[in-house]
Amino acid sequence: MLESYSRAWCEIDLDAIAHNVEEIQKLVGHTKIMGIVKANAYGHGALACAQALTRCGIEIFGVSSIDEAIELREGGIEADILILGYTPPRHFDKLAEYGLIQSLVSCAYAKKLEQYGEANDVVFRAHAKIDTGMNRTGIVYQPDHKHFDELKDVYRLDHVRVEGIFSHFPVSDDLGEDALSFTKRQIALFDEAVERLRAEGIDPGARHIQNSYGILNYHDLGYDYCRPGLLYMGVTSDDAIEINSAPDFIPILSVWANVSVVKWLKPGETVSYGRHFKAEKPTKIATISIGYADGLPRLVSNQGVQVLVHGVPCPLVGNVCMDQCMVDVTAVENVQEGDVVCLVGEQNGHKMTIDRLSRLAHTINNETLSQIAARMPRLKKREQ
Numbered sequence: 001m002l003e004s005y006s007r008a009w010c011e012i013d014l015d016a017i018a019h020n021v022e023e024i025q026k027l028v029g030h031t032k033i034m035g036i037v038k039a040n041a042y043g044h045g046a047l048a049c050a051q052a053l054t055r056c057g058i059e060i061f062g063v064s065s066i067d068e069a070i071e072l073r074e075g076g077i078e079a080d081i082l083i084l085g086y087t088p089p090r091h092f093d094k095l096a097e098y099g100l101i102q103s104l105v106s107c108a109y110a111k112k113l114e115q116y117g118e119a120n121d122v123v124f125r126a127h128a129k130i131d132t133g134m135n136r137t138g139i140v141y142q143p144d145h146k147h148f149d150e151l152k153d154v155y156r157l158d159h160v161r162v163e164g165i166f167s168h169f170p171v172s173d174d175l176g177e178d179a180l181s182f183t184k185r186q187i188a189l190f191d192e193a194v195e196r197l198r199a200e201g202i203d204p205g206a207r208h209i210q211n212s213y214g215i216l217n218y219h220d221l222g223y224d225y226c227r228p229g230l231l232y233m234g235v236t237s238d239d240a241i242e243i244n245s246a247p248d249f250i251p252i253l254s255v256w257a258n259v260s261v262v263k264w265l266k267p268g269e270t271v272s273y274g275r276h277f278k279a280e281k282p283t284k285i286a287t288i289s290i291g292y293a294d295g296l297p298r299l300v301s302n303q304g305v306q307v308l309v310h311g312v313p314c315p316l317v318g319n320v321c322m323d324q325c326m327v328d329v330t331a332v333e334n335v336q337e338g339d340v341v342c343l344v345g346e347q348n349g350h351k352m353t354i355d356r357l358s359r360l361a362h363t364i365n366n367e368t369l370s371q372i373a374a375r376m377p378r379l380k381k382r383e384q
């Protein structure tokens with residue numbers, strides 16, 4: 001454990017990223033990895049993750065926005081960067097200036113880029129997004145609406161160079177019959193679009209479709225890239241979701257905070273806002289210096305979720321506050337101000353997952369991770 005000057009902090013195990021990348025690579029064979037580092041790499045720190053992934057040989061990154069892409073460039077990442085989402089036309093100049101690859105979210109959007117490129121004498125790099133059923137972004141290519149002419153048109157623009165084609169899975173995490181047939185139909189539509197482009201003499205460019213669950217459940221698609229976020233971070237969305245493979249991932253994140261105060265309560269005394277915890281017997285309470293403004297979801301309050309104090313699982317009691325929360329440490333001797341509490345990670349051989357927080361907060365690990373606050377220092381652990 002690395003100690004911080006702060007009273008709450010995360011530790012990011014950069015060596016574990018290399019292990020997780022190897023595990024992904026075992027699943028996908030020759031398919032290369034595009035490292036998805038959007039949303040500050042789901043709270044883990046985009047630049048540090050991109051640097052670690054670069055050391056693993058990864059040559060292309062995916063982000064959600066142009067500011068995230070520029071942050072990587074300014075941090076020294078020279079690899080290709082694909083913006084998966086929308087860039088407003090007022091920032092088109094930056095796409096060219098920073099050498100970024102833009103997703104074509106629709107045919108109309110591609111034509112706007114073309115106009116700008118023509119007026120300003122620049123050629124943009126792009127990947128064509130096709131919508132095979134997510135109904136979020138992309139040129140629609142679904143059973144009843146195959147906008148193939150639009151797709152073909154974007155490949156023929158003079159100031160937009162389409163270097164790749166991709167789509168996205170909404171239910172690759174679901175092994176139910178309906179979801180399986182939906183996802184397989186998406187794959188078939190994607191392959192069909194690619195084949196039709198080739199039949200027109202158009203090189204579709206690099207093909208990619210698999211997110212993390214796409215990799216776990218449809219690992220052998222053999223496209224040029226896959227797009228994991230969660231998996232190199234060593235987690236899935238929800239530990240209870242069944243998957244089709246058994247990889248051995250190591251979570252890269254741990255979360256720590258200090259004890260600030262220890263006190264004994266008499267029976268009948270209560271803890272925190274709303275007074276939802278009432279001591280039934282003499283109870284030793286430790287206040288710890290982390291709260292919902294650090295990313296500990298307030299929804300986990302009063303559900304008995306445990307954290308590690310001296311390696312002993314102890315329940316949170318009472319409502320989680322903005323900057324602090326309280327733990328029942330009656331079972332642990334010698335708890336003192338300044339002691340380090342583990343909320344996520346491992347202490348004295350005991351493990352605490354992010355998943356248990358997500359379950360009690362009725363969400364997925366993707367959200368819990370990406371809600372880790374900016375004020376939390378991310379300390380990097382790296383030996384290799």
Ligand SMILES: *Cc1c(COP(=O)(O)O)cnc(C)c1O
Nearest residue numbers: 036084168211212227228229230
């Ligand atoms: C976020 C995102 C991913 C990565 O998803 P994970 O489930 O974290 O692997 C892949 N592709 C697109 C288009 C995304 O938006």
